[in-house]
Amino acid sequence: xxxxxxxxxxxxxxxxxxxxxxxxxxxxxxxxxxxxxxxxxxxxxxxxxxxxxxxxxxxxxxxxxxxxxxxxxxxxxxxxxxxxxxxxxxxxxxxxxxxxxxxxxxxxxxxxxxxxxxxxxxxxxxxxxxxxxxxxxxxxxxxxxxxxxxxxxxxxxxxxxxxxxxxxxxxxxxxxxxxxxxxxxxxxxxxxxxxxxxxxxxxxxxxxxxxxxxxxxxxxxxxxxxxxxxxxxxxxxxxxxxxxxxxxxxxxxxxxxxxxxxxxxxxxxxxxxxxxxxxxxxxxxxxxx
Numbered sequence: 001x002x003x004x005x006x007x008x009x010x011x012x013x014x015x016x017x018x019x020x021x022x023x024x025x026x027x028x029x030x031x032x033x034x035x036x037x038x039x040x041x042x043x044x045x046x047x048x049x050x051x052x053x054x055x056x057x058x059x060x061x062x063x064x065x066x067x068x069x070x071x072x073x074x075x076x077x078x079x080x081x082x083x084x085x086x087x088x089x090x091x092x093x094x095x096x097x098x099x100x101x102x103x104x105x106x107x108x109x110x111x112x113x114x115x116x117x118x119x120x121x122x123x124x125x126x127x128x129x130x131x132x133x134x135x136x137x138x139x140x141x142x143x144x145x146x147x148x149x150x151x152x153x154x155x156x157x158x159x160x161x162x163x164x165x166x167x168x169x170x171x172x173x174x175x176x177x178x179x180x181x182x183x184x185x186x187x188x189x190x191x192x193x194x195x196x197x198x199x200x201x202x203x204x205x206x207x208x209x210x211x212x213x214x215x216x217x218x219x220x221x222x223x224x225x226x227x228x229x230x231x232x233x234x235x236x237x238x239x240x241x242x243x244x245x246x247x248x249x250x251x252x253x254x255x256x257x258x259x260x261x262x263x264x265x266x267x268x269x270x271x272x273x274x275x276x277x278x279x280x281x282x283x284x285x286x287x288x289x
Contacts, residue, residue, distance in 0.1 A: 021096035
């Protein structure tokens with residue numbers, strides 16, 4: 001049901017309407033509809049890239065009534081009736097459609113009044129004057145210029161950002177190289193007093209103890225049998241309470257083995273558990289957890 005108010009003889013000031021209509025290929029048009037000078041006018045435009053088109057049509061009351069089943073005394077009356085239809089369609093969720101034929105947009109608006117099923121309008125492509133064409137061209141050129149300026153600005157920003165990243169990468173690479181050199185030097189100095197461990201085995205042992213190079217381990221010789229003898233009390237005097245230790249052994253048969261523990265040596269007379277400990281063979285390059 002639709003209700004609208006009319007006061008005969010009193011001019012009605014109507015705010016222009018804007019409706020949305022969609023073509024079969026999903027192109028949306030915003031159509032402006034207004035009543036002025038006893039005419040109903042419909043206008044819209046289409047812009048995509050450098051393509052710009054304007055559409056405009058004007059109807060007087062007699063033209064509007066050709067295919068209608070109602071009687072209206074003025075454009076204002078028709079406008080109020082038409083607005084009521086649009087409001088009703090909006091509440092019902094009915095969509096307006098456009099069928100494009102050559103340079104004409106055929107607007108179809110649902111209107112369910114018995115045999116009166118829809119309102120149709122033709123909105124024709126506007127023939128632009130030379131001045132309008134120049135203005136449109138200037139507008140397009142200005143848009144392209146502004147977009148180009150914006151693109152140059154973004155490219156400059158990206159170039160600055162790229163330089164920052166490049167410098168950061170160089171700094172990081174330099175830091176990694178410096179860190180790598182320090183690691184190589186540190187590993188080279190591991191177990192430097194040992195007559196059992198070979199230089200090319202030091203990295204392997206370092207990786208066994210510190211696989212992620214987070215601890216940056218260093219070593220200090222605590223006990224050597226060839227210098228300190230083989231007495232247990234001498235061993236414990238020199239090694240007790242010193243933190244994590246690694247022991248290398250060369251047997252009388254020439255086999256090289258060893259063990260690592262995180263728990264300090266002590267003379268408590270009891271055993272302690274260490275989940276991080278392991279033994280190894282240098283001759284076979286094997287670690288046994």
